[in-house]
Amino acid sequence: MTALAIIGCGFVADLYMASLAKHANLSVVRVFDRDPARLSAFAAHWRLDKADTLDGLLAGLPKGCIILNLTNPHAHYEVSKACLAAGFHVYSEKPLAMDLDQARDLHALAARQGVLLASAPCSVLGEAAQVLAGAVRDGVAGRPRLVYAELDDGFIPQAPYEDWRSASGAPWPYGDEFRVGCTLEHAGYYLTWLVAMFGPVVRVVAASAELVEAKPGGGGASDFSVAVLFFADGVVARLTCSIIAPHDHRIRVIGDKGVLAVRRAWDNAAKVRFHRRLRLRRRLIDLPVGRRIRPRGATHPKVARTGAAAMNFALGPAEMAASLAEGRPCRLSADFALHLTEVTLAIQNSGDHSDAQVMTTSCEKPEAMSWLA
Numbered sequence: 609m610t611a612l613a614i615i616g617c618g619f620v621a622d623l624y625m626a627s628l629a630k631h632a633n634l635s636v637v638r639v640f641d642r643d644p645a646r647l648s649a650f651a652a653h654w655r656l657d658k659a660d661t662l663d664g665l666l667a668g669l670p671k672g673c674i675i676l677n678l679t680n681p682h683a684h685y686e687v688s689k690a691c692l693a694a695g696f697h698v699y700s701e702k703p704l705a706m707d708l709d710q711a712r713d714l715h716a717l718a719a720r721q722g723v724l725l726a727s728a729p730c731s732v733l734g735e736a737a738q739v740l741a742g743a744v745r746d747g748v749a750g751r752p753r754l755v756y757a758e759l760d761d762g763f764i765p766q767a768p769y770e771d772w773r774s775a776s777g778a779p780w781p782y783g784d785e786f787r788v789g790c791t792l793e794h795a796g797y798y799l800t801w802l803v804a805m806f807g808p809v810v811r812v813v814a815a816s817a818e819l820v821e822a823k824p825g826g827g828g829a830s831d832f833s834v835a836v837l838f839f840a841d842g843v844v845a846r847l848t849c850s851i852i853a854p855h856d857h858r859i860r861v862i863g864d865k866g867v868l869a870v871r872r873a874w875d876n877a878a879k880v881r882f883h884r885r886l887r888l889r890r891r892l893i894d895l896p897v898g899r900r901i902r903p904r905g906a907t908h909p910k911v912a913r914t915g916a917a918a919m920n921f922a923l924g925p926a927e928m929a930a931s932l933a934e935g936r937p938c939r940l941s942a943d944f945a946l947h948l949t950e951v952t953l954a955i956q957n958s959g960d961h962s963d964a965q966v967m968t969t970s971c972e973k974p975e976a977m978s979w980l981a
């Protein structure tokens with residue numbers, strides 16, 4: 609049994625609890641939130657022990673505990689730093705930090721302390737991402753040349769988000785989401801998959817803009833970005849994030865023999881399909897109906913759809929626990945988290961004037977999950 613603690617008991621913490629319920633070897637021993645009312649509502653809903661202060665939480669945790677930092681992005685750095693300094697492993701919601709110096713600081717602190725540091729999202733360890741990456745490795749579509757990855761969420765400024773509530777009653781934090789921006793919030797959902805398939809990003813050419821100003825609760829961050837990412841493997845990807853364009857969460861890997869496609873980024877069980885390319889008389893087509901590529905056997909526990917996602921948020925913490933138990937490197941390494949942060953910030957901050965940005969961090973491709981073999 610691996611002990612976990614949660615800091616930040618808001619909207620996403622409920623999604624974590626529903627996912628953790630599927631992992632009998634992970635147990636949440638204590639939780640903390642700086643908002644006493646939210647802490648009480650969450651602890652009562654899930655019947656969990658609560659600490660009244662951060663120091664109180666840290667003082668009472670068992671050695672080897674993994675702390676899930678589920679606070680708002682602007683608090684990630686200070687909270688993760690305190691947890692690492694106290695000698696605990698940290699799994700942070702994304703982004704790892706709001707600027708690269710802070711992310712580097714956390715990366716160095718984790719190394720000095722000899723503890724694990726990983727960051728969400730963990731859907732890269734999920735079935736759809738793993739099956740897609742396996743198909744790329746197996747050369748199903750031939751040599752990959754180009755990837756289109758879309759994280760368009762629809763025109764969220766007009767959505768009824770004031771009515772969105774989590775299981776224990778936390779409101780969807782729209783002001784914070786708008787202030788942080790959809791690139792920092794979402795790019796990682798496909799960046800992780802892309803790095804797992806094609807290795808680190810070498811150069812980023814990107815643009816970002818705020819298209820709807822003065823959103824309720826905050827603004828100032830880009831609500832649209834598009835990036836062309838040049839990967840170490842030679843593949844080029846276009847990654848789009850917006851809360852403006854109609855909902856589109858597809859990823860398409862375009863190779864010499866056809867297209868590998870997944871339609872839903874936020875669904876671990878999304879189908880992976882291969883659309884073969886054919887010459888038909890004088891035409892060239894990618895077959896509109898793709899052949900399904902299935903995992904060879906059982907994969908991982910799935911969770912029911914809640915709101916926009918059908919993702920098991922516990923796959924990341926479970927991978928950390930397994931790596932510690934097995935004495936092997938964690939697939940969600942600190943290098944991986946730092947690299948994702950650098951690429952994401954490069955896109956987020958690109959504005960309307962950026963030149964090509966050369967990345968200074970790098971990482972290994974996370975290994976395939978053993979159930980894929």
Ligand SMILES: NC(=O)c1ccc[n+]([C@@H]2O[C@H](COP(=O)([O-])OP(=O)(O)OC[C@H]3O[C@@H](n4cnc5c(N)ncnc54)[C@H](O)[C@@H]3O)[C@@H](O)[C@H]2O)c1
Pocket residue numbers: 615616617618619620621640641642643646678679680681683687701702703778779780781784793
């Ligand atoms: N909302 C979603 O659908 C969603 C989905 C996936 C990931 N995330 C990520 O999860 C994280 C949290 O988002 P959320 O939607 O749960 O936000 P939220 O505002 O609902 O919850 C965050 C909680 O953290 C607490 N908090 C903030 N700073 C703190 C500190 N220093 N110490 C202790 N508690 C602190 C707040 O009081 C709040 O209760 C973000 O990084 C976000 O990107 C959110």
